[in-house]
Amino acid sequence: MLPPSTPPIAPLHQRAAAIEAALQAQGIDASAGIAQGVHNAEEVWLPERGARVVAKAWVDDAYRQRLLRNGKAAVAELGIEMPPHHRHLVVLENTASLHNVICCTLCSCTAFTVTGLPPDWYKDLAYRARIVRESRTVLREMGLDLPHDMELRVWDTTADTRYMVLPLRPAHTQGWSQEQLADIVTKDAMIGVARL
């Protein structure tokens, strides 16, 4: 119980506006930084970037090998930057008999400049608690029923190394252009809660 003299807690949007205004008043250019950050979130850090990486890896085997060896350098080839504290990108290749899925049990970490900002469910308590322990059950509940003999690898993002899943190219896409291929690659597939 809160003491009776405590005023009601301010609504979230008012708390958010308060810290924004307080920082602005301290000479920190919050408005410009917010405009840039919102622009990045809505226009730049989109899963279409990661989809381009995946599509190129599907059609260009030398690129695929560079991507698997050094993900950060390989995405930079396509003009995709990562924040300075993301010093390493590990790309996890799915095959017909192997599936990878990523999570962050401690918070919400992802390679967001490549695969897009994490969706709401990724940051929610249930996914964080369950995916490492009830992995196959959770994936099945999310619509991905893996065969029993398929190896499953879960990757918990506990440091500043980032992970992305390289999905298996669907068999029916032979002869498609890179642009057509990129169109079928989803954020869920790069997190690993879906196969294409």
Added chain:
Amino acid sequence: MDGVHDLGGKQGFGPVVHNANAAVFHEDWEKRINALYGVAVRAGIFNMDEYRHAIERMAPRHYMSAGYYERTLTSLATLCVEKGVVSLTDLVQRAGGAFPLALPLGPGRSNESGRQFFDIGDRVQVRNDHVNGHVRMPGYIRGKTGVVVHISPAYPFPDAHAHDLSAEDEPTFDVRFKSTELWPHAADEAFVHVGVFQSYLMPAP
């Protein structure tokens, strides 16, 4: 710290509420606060480890009931107050009501002096460490044994970096554990990989 944020393997949660093309943001202020904490990091007010730890320092009831961006908001405000950039009185006045912050910072620690380097394929054991401050070792691997599969570049050591202590950068080792060894007879069969800082590891017996 053994906080409620350390969720991996906890039971009793219901289904993941998932839909295709799920939203990243639900309200306008969420976009703004997500951008604003990045502004504060770039302005040098705090670093990413301090940011993560201030979320972990939220009172458990507050943490569990808050949405993701309320946790962002609370961490940002807490650190700005603790660093003397803004005052809580000012925030309360501007917000027009109470502004709950995270609980105070405790002690941190520096690197493990006896830490060793490992190669891919080495069998390692996670130290049986109970750390009062910030730590990036999820509780579910404490004391467990696995195999190194990747080695990262060196990163700031979070246990020190979140507490403004000096420490040497150190690599993390992606360690492969069997889910059935992490939770015997009580897990789906899978390999679970965790990025483990060098200081948290020792050679497997």
